[in-house]
Amino acid sequence: MSKPLLEINNLRIRFTRDGKILTPVRSVSLRVSDGERVAIVGESGCGKSLTAMSITRLSPTDMAMVDGEILWRGQPLLGISQRELQKIRGRQISYVFQDPTASLNPVMRVYRQVTETMQGVDKAEKIRHTADILAKVGLPDPMRAALAYPCELSGGQQQRVMMSMALAANPELLVADEPTTALDVTTQKQVLDLMDRLADERGMALLLITHNLGLVAGRMERVYVMYAGEIVESGPVSEVLTSPRHPYTRGLLAAVPLLDAPPDRPLQDIPGTVPSPDAWPEGCVFAPRCPYADDHCRQCHPELRCGNNRECRCHKEIF
């Protein structure tokens, strides 16, 4: 196997709050190869966003206790100086977040934000440069958009501005954290198609953080399923989504309303709720909600077992 672009081993992220230690991320190991499309799926609070943030020590993970290993092209990122990290953050690894409105400065025209890092360049040149890169992300009338304030653009347009900023430095990895959750489905499709196309053209790797299994199914190659701070299952999308091995993955798939299911297909919910990060259960984290759990599951924390490109953290793994 070729050397991975990004490798995370046994990542653990802890915070202290009110004298208590919270461990929102307990154990995450993952790999992204050159040009690969990888997704992390999970529900709110599973630690997927923190995992993504911790790669380049973005807030709030800069305030956390982070253990484990994060390797970028073999170079460890944990423990290197901010100065060193700066060379990677935004240049080799870029981010796009969920809410473009919150990510853009509302009182700054678009061209000034896009060219904030350019120095010694006059205004006309900045506007021209912005219009150029906005045109590449398919914004109609890029000149107008460059001069606009964020509020004058629609959500989809704002997200394209964010993407143009993220891609300006030709990163090798784009981390997209729920990039289209705030957008309408038709806009969502346009933005994702754009992201796909740009990744293809540049051979850029994608790490998509999402709760939406539909996006994973249609666009990604490999998937990591996260639950309560751990990877519970991983593998090629085509295998994980068609023959899930972990009961949580199965549960998620059975809970999704489908467009072509028989009309009387009951939706299966997963009983109970996600445990809180200051009190993970002792044994398997999913055991309290799992239909197959027995005493062994409740007492003994399962390890991630690997085989044939797939991993699963389950004692039962009956599937």
Add this chain to the structure above:
Amino acid sequence: MKLLQADHVSVTYRIPGRAPLKAVNGVSFELQPGDSLGIVGESGCGKSTLARAIMGLQPLSGGTLSYQGRNIADFNRQEAKEYRRKIQMIFQDAVGSLNPRMTVRQTLEETLRVHRMVKPDQIGHRIDELLDYVGLPGKVLGSYPREMSGGQCQRVSFARCLALTPQIILADEPVSALDVSVQARILNLIKELQRKLGVTIVLISHDLAVVRTICEKVSVMYAGEFVESGNTLQVLDHPRHDYTKHLLEAVPDVGRALRANGI
């Protein structure tokens, strides 16, 4: 008799210095008792304005809305109050739609008391019954909204609305803020309430698969108009309007995506 009938309903917002905005433009539909209607469309299509109009919160600029054969604009105070009880709304932001300074018990009690739904000594009994309908354990009664999950808060919203024995529940994106596993639970709850209590459901959503799960009928809304209406399976499996097709194509559906990739 028709429970609710919308006949060429229009709502126009007038903003000084701008052209009038036709948010809802000539929308017609009718609901029989026990019906379930899904209204789907993207942001800005007018679906929430339509919801406000149905609730009687937004004056119409054209057309009529009739409840049991009577124009709701003609209701006197007493009738208007009665109408507001018979039609209840559920919102997207479950936590935000509950009073943060009231426990679940206080929220439900207030509702029952203000509308004099049961005799004061029956309130406790009725509250237990309501919790039972929505599948919440009795121990949540002392909780404040912030102490509960989004799914639990949404159940409390349902309990609060059922407290008034409504005929119509108008749910505006009731599950879009919830996680998939919790979403399934709320959708199953809506189905069950429909089956057990025969309540009429109007579900406003951008999610076609959700509407397909719950609603027998669907109307697709675009730029203030219903562009396609009919039986849900018919419309979603054999869409006729280009916009419906466009919308369906954009949905990232697990089953369809896997099949498209030959898996």
